[in-house]
Amino acid sequence: MATSEGCGKAAHTSNMPVQASEWHPGVRVMSRRHPHNHLDGTGLAQLQPAGGESASVQESSGEGAAEQEWQQEMLDMAETGHEAKNCQCQGSAGICRTGATPLRSASALELWGPPGEQPLFPEWQVPLRVTFALLAITFLYTFLREVLQPYLAWSKNNFYKMPVLVMNKALPWTSITLLALVYLPGLLAAMLQLYRGTKYRRFPAWLEGWLCVRKQLGLLSFYLACLHALYSLCYPMRRSYRYKVLNWAYQQVQQNKEDAWLSDDVWRMEIYISLGIMTLGLLAVVAVTSLPSISNSLSWREFTWIQRSLGYTALLLGTAHALVYGWSKWVDSAQYVWYTPPSFILACLLPLSVLLVKAAMLPPCLSRRLELIRRGWERPAPPPPPPPTRKNDRDRKTCLTPKEEPLLTKL
Numbered sequence: 001m002a003t004s005e006g007c008g009k010a011a012h013t014s015n016m017p018v019q020a021s022e023w024h025p026g027v028r029v030m031s032r033r034h035p036h037n038h039l040d041g042t043g044l045a046q047l048q049p050a051g052g053e054s055a056s057v058q059e060s061s062g063e064g065a066a067e068q069e070w071q072q073e074m075l076d077m078a079e080t081g082h083e084a085k086n087c088q089c090q091g092s093a094g095i096c097r098t099g100a101t102p103l104r105s106a107s108a109l110e111l112w113g114p115p116g117e118q119p120l121f122p123e124w125q126v127p128l129r130v131t132f133a134l135l136a137i138t139f140l141y142t143f144l145r146e147v148l149q150p151y152l153a154w155s156k157n158n159f160y161k162m163p164v165l166v167m168n169k170a171l172p173w174t175s176i177t178l179l180a181l182v183y184l185p186g187l188l189a190a191m192l193q194l195y196r197g198t199k200y201r202r203f204p205a206w207l208e209g210w211l212c213v214r215k216q217l218g219l220l221s222f223y224l225a226c227l228h229a230l231y232s233l234c235y236p237m238r239r240s241y242r243y244k245v246l247n248w249a250y251q252q253v254q255q256n257k258e259d260a261w262l263s264d265d266v267w268r269m270e271i272y273i274s275l276g277i278m279t280l281g282l283l284a285v286v287a288v289t290s291l292p293s294i295s296n297s298l299s300w301r302e303f304t305w306i307q308r309s310l311g312y313t314a315l316l317l318g319t320a321h322a323l324v325y326g327w328s329k330w331v332d333s334a335q336y337v338w339y340t341p342p343s344f345i346l347a348c349l350l351p352l353s354v355l356l357v358k359a360a361m362l363p364p365c366l367s368r369r370l371e372l373i374r375r376g377w378e379r380p381a382p383p384p385p386p387p388p389t390r391k392n393d394r395d396r397k398t399c400l401t402p403k404e405e406p407l408l409t410k411l
Helices: 055-059 061-079 081-085 108-112 122-154 159-196 205-212 214-233 239-254 263-288 300-326 343-360 364-374 391-398 405-410
Strands: 027-029 047-049
Touching (some): 122 159, 122 343, 159 214, 159 300, 300 343
16 A cells, blocks of 8 residues: 655665674674674574684684684674664664664564563554544444434334444445545645755654555555445345345335336446446555565556555545445435435545545646655745845935935945
């Protein structure tokens, strides 16, 4: 799913210099400059116990100077070990914030403390909270309209709709909202760069955090879209649906109708199902390319094209899917229960806003300027204001006669 430019692909560590991350008196660290140093398959220097001596060192006395140099280097590392100890490793690759690769990967106990204090999915906590909050709000809104209102108004028991029908309306609403939240921070960042005229100024903290969780939001959107598709496929399996089919057949016989074909409903169903399938297919491609094994095999241009172009296309098709589902219900007053709009209207508001802002930034006057800014161009600084006129000069000018003023201007 879409990722931030500032939170892009992980760097490769095989070409980085090997440095010590910690100093332990009981562990001998093989330095890269040491003549007997060798690397293992992972590119990390091997560790040896401090009590054991290398056999090759004892074979020749000519290597004693190199051994002393190595010991002196270890002493220097011990003196500055507090700096390397503060190096916080990120991820399984062991990449430090200083750009160096530690000699060995720190364990989870060293990074996070005891098991009881280790955070559970730290990068997913905020996206999951947002998802559950949106899902709860959309479910409650749909429950009030589809279940509670008929029960209070006409004493009609529709509580059986909660497990499938109500949930299947909350899932796509939440999914398309999350997908819009994936691309909204990128547009905000682009507008901020256009306003500042440079890319070398940091974004606000809240925007940086939002940009770095776009991948998680996108994957959650894809997951909810898959659940929506499965729920929709299960519609004919429900017992209530079978009873409704029998009731429709009986009513058709009572009305003496030989053909119940409605072209309007047929076209609506065919179009919005087709749009939903295409949306799910594009989201699957975008989600698969978010996997590290796939994204590492793509160039940056290919990766960004899939995430941006296909992602915005999926958002456009998903919005069209919701609009076609509504069809003529937009103007049907019976759909506005308790003076509340239908759920598909509210679900389309944020995606339509994102698409409109994206369309507004497509003209060359904005898109080219934004491309230049992202390549390093900066808007020229405005010229400094003219120096203020001294009071003595102003008073002297006012005291001149009309014949003396031209002489002052020539000077």
